[in-house]
Amino acid sequence: MSKIAYILLCHKDPDAIIRQAERLTAKGDLMAIHFDARAPREAYETIRAALADNPSVTFARKRIKCGWGEWSLVQATLHAVEAALEDFPRATHFYMLSGDCMAIKSAEYAHDFLDAEDADYIESFDFFDSDWIKTGLKGDRLIYRHIFNERTHKWLFYKAYEVQKRLGLTRRIPEDLQVMIGSQWWCLRRRTVEQVLEFCRARPDVVRFFRTTWIPDETFFQTLVRHLVPGDQIRTRTLTFLMFSDYGMPVTFYNDHYDLLLSQNYLFARKISPEAHELKRRLGALYASENVDFQISDEGRSLFKFLTGRGRIGQRFAPRFWETESSLGRERELMIITCKKWHVAKRLLERIRQKTNLPAVEYLFNEEHTALPDLGGIQSTLEKRTRHRRALMRMLFDYHDTDRLIICLDTGALDLMQDFYSDRSRTRMLEIQCQFSDEYLIGHAHRVGLAGERTPPEVLDRLLPTIRNDVIFESDRIRDAGFTHLYRIRETDNPEQNALPLAEFLSISSETAHEIAQTPYLFHD
Known part of the structure; x- marks a missing residue:
C-alpha cells in the first residue's frame, strides 16, 4: 500500500502549518517541511516545537531564503526531499504541496488512487512546442542568465537581460536534455526522486544551467523526470486542482466551493483562502473519513469560465x-x-x-x-x-x-x-x-x-x-x-x-x- 511523504514548502501562518501536518500524518502518512528562511525565526521555532513529538514529521536540514521565479524554490524542494528520503525509508510517493493546499479527497481514496497505477504524476509539456507559456518570455528564460529576482529587483532583472541580448551573450541548453514545462505541484514515486537526486550529483552542469534560468520550478523536475523515466510511466497531469484567472492569478477557493472541489478528479486543491475556516474544517474532516463515495464530474474549469465570463459579454474586437x-x-x-x-x-x-x-x-x-x-x-x-x-x-x-x-x-x-x-x-x-x-x-x-x-x-x-x-x-x-x-x-x-x-x-x-x-x-x- 502507498505511503505518502508530503513535501511542504511554506512561509507563513505557523498555526495552519501545524494543523495541516497533524491532519495529513494522522492517517499514517508523512511530511517533510521547508519553512522559508525569510520568515521570522520565532514562527519556525513554533512549528518545530509543536511537531517535535510527531515521528511522521521531519524538516529540511537547511532553511534557505526563497523568492518567486528563483532557483531557491527548487533548492528548498530538494532539501525537503533529501530529508524525507533519509528519515522515511518506507515512503513510496513524494507529493509536493504548499501551505495553502488542502486535500479534497479522503486519505483512503488517495492511497487507492496511487496504488492503482505505478506511475509519476507531473505536468511535462515540451517547452518550445507547447502553448503552456501564454505571455512574456519564453526561450529567453533559458538562453540568458537570470541572476536577479524579477519581482524584488525588476530594474536589475530587465537591465541584465537587455545587456545580454545586446551583447549576444546567449548560452546553449544541455544538448542531451529536452526541456519540459508544467505545474510545480507533482507526485513522484520513491525511485524517481532517488534518480533525480543521483542525476543532480552526477550532472552539476545541468544544475548550474537551471540555477540561472527564470522560473525553474516549472522546468527543473519536469525536464529531469521526463529524461530519466520512461514515458509510459508518466502521467502528464497534476493531482492538485488549481485554476488561474484571465490575468494569470491563481483562483482562491472559499466556503461555498466545498461540493465543487469534491467533484473534481484531483486529490488536493490550491489555493484555499485563509479566511475559509468552514471549508478547512470540512476538508480536514474529509481526509480522515472512510468509505466516502466521490461523484467525479470534473466540471470546475468550465464552470469558472462560464461564471466569470458573464461580466464580459458584448465586448467585441474591431470588425475585419x-x-x-x-x-x-x-x-x-x-x-x-x-x-x-x-x-x-x-x-x-x-x-x-x-x-x-x-x-x-x-x-x-x-x-x-x-x-x-x-x-x-x-x-x-x-x-x-x-x-x-x-x-x-x-x-x-x-x-x-x-x-x-x-x-x-x-x-x-x-x-x-x-x-x-x-x-x-x-x-x-x-x-x-x-x-x-x-x-x-x-x-x-x-x-x-x-x-x-x-x-x-x-x-x-x-x-x-x-x-x-x-x-x-x-x-x-x-x-x-x-x-x-x-x-x-x-x-x-x-x-x-x-x-x-x-x-x-x-x-x-x-x-x-x-x-x-x-x-x-x-x-x-
Missing part, C-alpha cells in the same frame, strides 16, 4: 476590414429568428418554409452540422463562418437566388445581430420567448459542458439561478440594443396574439401568420 467594406446588398432583407431553445426555432422555421417557400437556414453560426451548400470552403467550419459572416450571407443569398432569407441565431449572439443590423441591407428580427423549467436548464448545463452526469445536486442547485439569470440577461441585452423591426412571440401567449408579430416580421397575411402560430407542439420540450 473586409466586413466593414462589404454588404449583403442594399435591396436584400435578412430575417433573424432568435431563441434559446433551438428546437422551438427549428420547428417554427420548418413551418414558415412550408407556408411561405422562403429560403431558410437553421443555426449556421452555432451548429457545425447545419446543412449548407458547398460555398468554396467558407462554410466548412464554425470559425470560418463567423469570421467571414457577411461574405457567407452574400453567397447564401446568391445561391438561393433570393432577396429574402431567414436564419436562426442563439440569443447570446449579440455581436452577430449588431453586425448584421449595421449592414446596408434591411434586417428584421423575431425573438421567441420561452419558459424554462429547472429540468430543461439542467439539461442545458449538461449539453454545454457546465455539468456532468455525476455533478452533485447541490452544485446544480446553486448553478440554476445563474443559468436562468443568464437567459434573462441575454433577452434584456437584445431589448436594450435598440434594434429596429424587432418582434416577439411568447410561449405564454395564444396563437391569436402571436399571429400579429409573425405577420409583421414575415410581411405575410394575418391568415397565413395564424396558421404558422398554430404549429402543433411548437413550444414542447
Whole structure:
C-alpha cells in the first residue's frame, strides 16, 4: 500500500502549518517541511516545537531564503526531499504541496488512487512546442542568465537581460536534455526522486544551467523526470486542482466551493483562502473519513469560465476590414429568428418554409452540422463562418437566388445581430420567448459542458439561478440594443396574439401568420 511523504514548502501562518501536518500524518502518512528562511525565526521555532513529538514529521536540514521565479524554490524542494528520503525509508510517493493546499479527497481514496497505477504524476509539456507559456518570455528564460529576482529587483532583472541580448551573450541548453514545462505541484514515486537526486550529483552542469534560468520550478523536475523515466510511466497531469484567472492569478477557493472541489478528479486543491475556516474544517474532516463515495464530474474549469465570463459579454474586437467594406446588398432583407431553445426555432422555421417557400437556414453560426451548400470552403467550419459572416450571407443569398432569407441565431449572439443590423441591407428580427423549467436548464448545463452526469445536486442547485439569470440577461441585452423591426412571440401567449408579430416580421397575411402560430407542439420540450 502507498505511503505518502508530503513535501511542504511554506512561509507563513505557523498555526495552519501545524494543523495541516497533524491532519495529513494522522492517517499514517508523512511530511517533510521547508519553512522559508525569510520568515521570522520565532514562527519556525513554533512549528518545530509543536511537531517535535510527531515521528511522521521531519524538516529540511537547511532553511534557505526563497523568492518567486528563483532557483531557491527548487533548492528548498530538494532539501525537503533529501530529508524525507533519509528519515522515511518506507515512503513510496513524494507529493509536493504548499501551505495553502488542502486535500479534497479522503486519505483512503488517495492511497487507492496511487496504488492503482505505478506511475509519476507531473505536468511535462515540451517547452518550445507547447502553448503552456501564454505571455512574456519564453526561450529567453533559458538562453540568458537570470541572476536577479524579477519581482524584488525588476530594474536589475530587465537591465541584465537587455545587456545580454545586446551583447549576444546567449548560452546553449544541455544538448542531451529536452526541456519540459508544467505545474510545480507533482507526485513522484520513491525511485524517481532517488534518480533525480543521483542525476543532480552526477550532472552539476545541468544544475548550474537551471540555477540561472527564470522560473525553474516549472522546468527543473519536469525536464529531469521526463529524461530519466520512461514515458509510459508518466502521467502528464497534476493531482492538485488549481485554476488561474484571465490575468494569470491563481483562483482562491472559499466556503461555498466545498461540493465543487469534491467533484473534481484531483486529490488536493490550491489555493484555499485563509479566511475559509468552514471549508478547512470540512476538508480536514474529509481526509480522515472512510468509505466516502466521490461523484467525479470534473466540471470546475468550465464552470469558472462560464461564471466569470458573464461580466464580459458584448465586448467585441474591431470588425475585419473586409466586413466593414462589404454588404449583403442594399435591396436584400435578412430575417433573424432568435431563441434559446433551438428546437422551438427549428420547428417554427420548418413551418414558415412550408407556408411561405422562403429560403431558410437553421443555426449556421452555432451548429457545425447545419446543412449548407458547398460555398468554396467558407462554410466548412464554425470559425470560418463567423469570421467571414457577411461574405457567407452574400453567397447564401446568391445561391438561393433570393432577396429574402431567414436564419436562426442563439440569443447570446449579440455581436452577430449588431453586425448584421449595421449592414446596408434591411434586417428584421423575431425573438421567441420561452419558459424554462429547472429540468430543461439542467439539461442545458449538461449539453454545454457546465455539468456532468455525476455533478452533485447541490452544485446544480446553486448553478440554476445563474443559468436562468443568464437567459434573462441575454433577452434584456437584445431589448436594450435598440434594434429596429424587432418582434416577439411568447410561449405564454395564444396563437391569436402571436399571429400579429409573425405577420409583421414575415410581411405575410394575418391568415397565413395564424396558421404558422398554430404549429402543433411548437413550444414542447
